[in-house]
Amino acid sequence: MSGNTFGKLFTVTSFGESHGLALGCIVDGCPPGLALCEADIQAELDRRKPGQSRYTTQRREADEVKILSGVFEGKTTGTPIGMVIENTDQRSKDYSNIKDQFRPAHADYTYMHKYGVRDYRGGGRSSARETAMRVAAGAVAKKYLQQFLGIKVRGYLSQLGPIIVETVDWAQVDQNPFFCPDASKVPEMEAYMQALNKEGNSIGAKITVVAEGVPPGLGEPIFDRLDADLAHGLMSINAVKGVEIGAGFDAVAQKGTEHRDEMTPDGFLSNHAGGILGGISSGQDIVAHIALKPTSSLHIPGRSIDVNGDAVEVITKGRHDPCVGIRATPIAEAMMAIVLMDHFLRQRGQNGGVVHNMPNITPR
Numbered sequence: 491m492s493g494n495t496f497g498k499l500f501t502v503t504s505f506g507e508s509h510g511l512a513l514g515c516i517v518d519g520c521p522p523g524l525a526l527c528e529a530d531i532q533a534e535l536d537r538r539k540p541g542q543s544r545y546t547t548q549r550r551e552a553d554e555v556k557i558l559s560g561v562f563e564g565k566t567t568g569t570p571i572g573m574v575i576e577n578t579d580q581r582s583k584d585y586s587n588i589k590d591q592f593r594p595a596h597a598d599y600t601y602m603h604k605y606g607v608r609d610y611r612g613g614g615r616s617s618a619r620e621t622a623m624r625v626a627a628g629a630v631a632k633k634y635l636q637q638f639l640g641i642k643v644r645g646y647l648s649q650l651g652p653i654i655v656e657t658v659d660w661a662q663v664d665q666n667p668f669f670c671p672d673a674s675k676v677p678e679m680e681a682y683m684q685a686l687n688k689e690g691n692s693i694g695a696k697i698t699v700v701a702e703g704v705p706p707g708l709g710e711p712i713f714d715r716l717d718a719d720l721a722h723g724l725m726s727i728n729a730v731k732g733v734e735i736g737a738g739f740d741a742v743a744q745k746g747t748e749h750r751d752e753m754t755p756d757g758f759l760s761n762h763a764g765g766i767l768g769g770i771s772s773g774q775d776i777v778a779h780i781a782l783k784p785t786s787s788l789h790i791p792g793r794s795i796d797v798n799g800d801a802v803e804v805i806t807k808g809r810h811d812p813c814v815g816i817r818a819t820p821i822a823e824a825m826m827a828i829v830l831m832d833h834f835l836r837q838r839g840q841n842g843g844v845v846h847n848m849p850n851i852t853p854r
């Protein structure tokens with residue numbers, strides 16, 4: 491299988507470049523009978539699309555999705571679901587002066603080493619524009635998980651540079667351009683981003699993503715552990731430099747008595763494990779955090795080399811996200827939903843379902 495496909499039983503293959511004609515994906519493995527229409531997908535795409543606030547890239551794309559196949563009379567048929575989005579606002583000329591130069595921290599240098607040729611119009615295939623298709627595929631998984639299993643996947647911005655979010659009110663997440671769950675932090679974020687934009691610099695961010703209602707028993711014990719697959723899915727998002735499940739790196743400083751999630755007949759007493767034990771879901775909320783690096787394309791000159799190996803100063807024109815994390819919440823949700831959907835199908839294939847004759851441990 492090529493590196494352009496993700497998953498084992500619920501697979502997502504994407505194609506397309508940022509400045510090409512279109513982006514598309516094929517979602518294979520979705521069971522028949524799920525009511526699905528373009529509006530279901532569009533609602534998720536509209537959360538991710540560029541050009542919606544002054545704190546994101548000013549490239550303006552409608553990201554209007556067309557479903558080409560796999561849906562008949564409003565329901566999935568079980569055959570591959572093909573979806574496509576046309577690119578309309580490329581402005582490739584902005585990149586002509588750096589076509590032979592490598593932007594430090596972007597993928598230009600490594601793509602050239604791997605392929606010996608590079609689509610220098612924008613980020614080409616390395617542009618996070620590709621994540622539109624993950625969001626489209628994730629919308630299918632999200633809908634199935636919610637409708638047939640009662641699983642809800644949602645996320646939020648938990649840190650923007652030095653600004654840490656401590657209070658989570660889910661109702662506020664979609665009410666501001668940051669996906670911030672604490673409205674009282676929004677003015678601080680706006681002021682921070684305005685100062686950053688003036689400086690022409692970029693900043694990192696952290697996203698938290700949570701799946702509620704996941705039954706115990708999803709996952710695999712060894713290589714394809716649910717946490718390993720989640721880490722793969724989340725780390726596969728552009729600019730992600732770290733993934734934590736549950737306590738993550740905080741576990742280093744914890745003692746066993748603090749970290750272990752004790753159980754009572756009424757449920758777990760804490761969730762440091764992030765809902766996964768031995769690679770298998772415990773029935774608690776699945777909690778993951780991702781760290782996104784600051785955007786590499788900057789108007790501030792940076793030292794680099796060109797295709798001949800000569801020293802150059804790179805200045806990137808084009809339109810860029812000053813903080814890529816601001817738009818990453820729907821993408822992280824999509825990747826978590828895709829992984830859970832894949833493991834649900836695997837569990838159904840091997841065990842015929844997810845309900846076992848187990849003591850009734852109520853998830854916290």
Ligand SMILES: Cc1cc2nc3c(=O)[nH]c(=O)nc-3n(C[C@H](O)[C@H](O)[C@H](O)COP(=O)(O)O)c2cc1C
Nearest residue numbers: 596597616617618728729730786787810811814817
């Ligand atoms: C939602 C989102 C938007 C992004 N926007 C930009 C951007 O405008 N300019 C840029 O240089 N990088 C942007 N990136 C990051 C690049 O796509 C990424 O750094 C590049 O593909 C290299 O991959 P790596 O950072 O994972 O090594 C964005 C990433 C995400 C997730």
Ligand SMILES: C=C(O[C@@H]1CC(C(=O)O)=C[C@@H](OP(=O)(O)O)[C@H]1O)C(=O)O
Nearest residue numbers: 508540547549612613617618619808809
């Ligand atoms: C277009 C989108 O974001 C792009 C992500 C991106 C990058 O390098 O990742 C670089 C910029 O675009 P280009 O490919 O033209 O350089 C962003 O505008 C989008 O998300 O739809």
